Amino acid sequence: MEITRIMPDGSEVCITLTTDELEVAYRERQRQYLLENARRHIKEYCDYEGLADLSDDDGLAEVCMQRFEDDFNCNVDENAQWESAVRENIRGQQMTL
Numbered sequence: 001m002e003i004t005r006i007m008p009d010g011s012e013v014c015i016t017l018t019t020d021e022l023e024v025a026y027r028e029r030q031r032q033y034l035l036e037n038a039r040r041h042i043k044e045y046c047d048y049e050g051l052a053d054l055s056d057d058d059g060l061a062e063v064c065m066q067r068f069e070d071d072f073n074c075n076v077d078e079n080a081q082w083e084s085a086v087r088e089n090i091r092g093q094q095m096t097l
Contacts, residue, residue: 031065038065041082045090054090064089 001017017025042064043055054060067085 034065034068035061037082038062038068038086041079041086042090045083045086049090051090054093060089060093 001022003015003017005013005015007013038061039055042057042061043053045051046053046055064082064085067089068082071085072081
């Protein structure tokens, strides 16, 4: 993949990504999307349960994302899997308070 950038002085710089670099970029962007999904599902769960909004808790979002990835099953509805990951982690967090 080739990326072209226009520099502040108007010059053009072309960079060719290796297959490994492209894979790293893809995985990082995929991770960002998963974190966004985790935050959205955390907010929805908190709203539904009448809890304080925990969607800004990056640690919770990371844990929920990891659980979602670890337990992912393509034969189960994705939203149900997110709900389970969020519910179990928030319940676990409440038990430690």
